[in-house]
Amino acid sequence: MTKSMADERRSQLEQYLQNVTLDANITKSDVFINFFRKLQLATFKIQTQRAFLDVYLADGSSITLDIQTSDTAERILQVMSCKMGLARELIKYFTFFFIQDHDDGALSVVKKVAEFELPYVSLQSMKELDCKLGIRKWYMDPSLDTLLTDCKASMNLLYMQAIQEVKRNWVKPTEGQMQELEFLQKKANKAKFLEKIRDVQFYGYVRLDPCICDYPEVGCSAEIYAGNNEINCCIKLPTNQIKEVSFKINRLRSWQVTFLGEEDTLEFRFEYNDSGTWEWIILYTKQAFLLSSCLKKMILEQMMKETNKVPEMETEMLESMKNSKKSSIQQKQVVHSSFISRKRFWVRPNEEDCVFEKIREEDL
Secondary structure: OOHHHHHHHHHHHHHHHHHHOOOHHHHOOHHHHHHHHHHHHHHOOOOOOEEEEEEEOOOOOEEEEEEEOOOOHHHHHHHHHHHHOOOHHHHHHEEEEEEEEOOOOOEEEEEEOOOOOOHHHHHHHOHHHOEEEEEEEOOOOHHHHHHOOOOHHHHHHHHHHHHHHHHOOOOEOOHHHHHHHHHHHHOOOHHHHHHHHOOOEOOOOEEOOOEEEOOOOOOEEEEEEEEOOEEEEEEEOOOOOEEEEEEEHHHEEEEEEEEOOOOOOEEEEEEEEEOOEEEEEEEEOOOHHHHHHHHHHHHHHHHHHHHHHHHHHHHHHHHHHHHOOOOHHHHHHHHHHHHHHHHHHHHOOOOOOOHHHHOEEOOO
């Protein structure tokens, strides 16, 4: 086998494994989990044994967990939530990330930890990066905060992360908003603080480290924020002017992550429809996989939100009909025809109306 044939075979195998991980039925199966558990342990020559793992909170404190080196992130998250008193039904709103501290005091969220990944093993392989395991909320819609404020543990996690984002200037409050947030923080009014910060620019977004992009010109530097159904880029032009550009996810058709092999550089490119024409926008960032995870999450939340509108509309229609003076026979006919109409729209959406049907992904 020639070198080019081997490279092609390796590329196809990587593509296959990436596609496999897109199917939740596969990634949650015992066969898949056991395969990747053995693969990770064997790759880094680590035996299954008892170990202690520190999980860091957004305020810098940590909780030490008694685990097995072969425990998956999903299993460790369950242990963590139990130790914190986090309600079982709220676990899905949080996940683990690999966090990196820099010498200048900056902090980077490197990537989301996959559920089937072994955090202890991954940390051993990332020692040179000086990474640690952190727990953060995992949803892109800030309005979901309201579902978590009745639980003390989940509200504390949200509050610590919000304070961290304000201190590190990851969010952009106005002067008035900043004064109000500082007042609420001094009063330790966590619920009101979380309510007010939802109005602050970039709250609920995931901020990436400054990177290089090819838009609108090659070699521009940019600060990237992912959230609110967009990729927001604050781009520094060659003229030193700052240009803010918003790439909406409903105009995005596909994306891919490519390893360039140069100082661990990753290329993130996405196909975007701007004024009726499709073009590729390229970002060079070590957080490409994190950005990919954010896009998947935003699209999933948007699809769920749109789907949930159907039963809500039906309930509203039923209530309206109960209050009307029409006969029960007429009511049944209207409900039936309306339900069928909406069902047909959502199950087989018009290609132009539902961009999510076109979404395909080519990374983990």
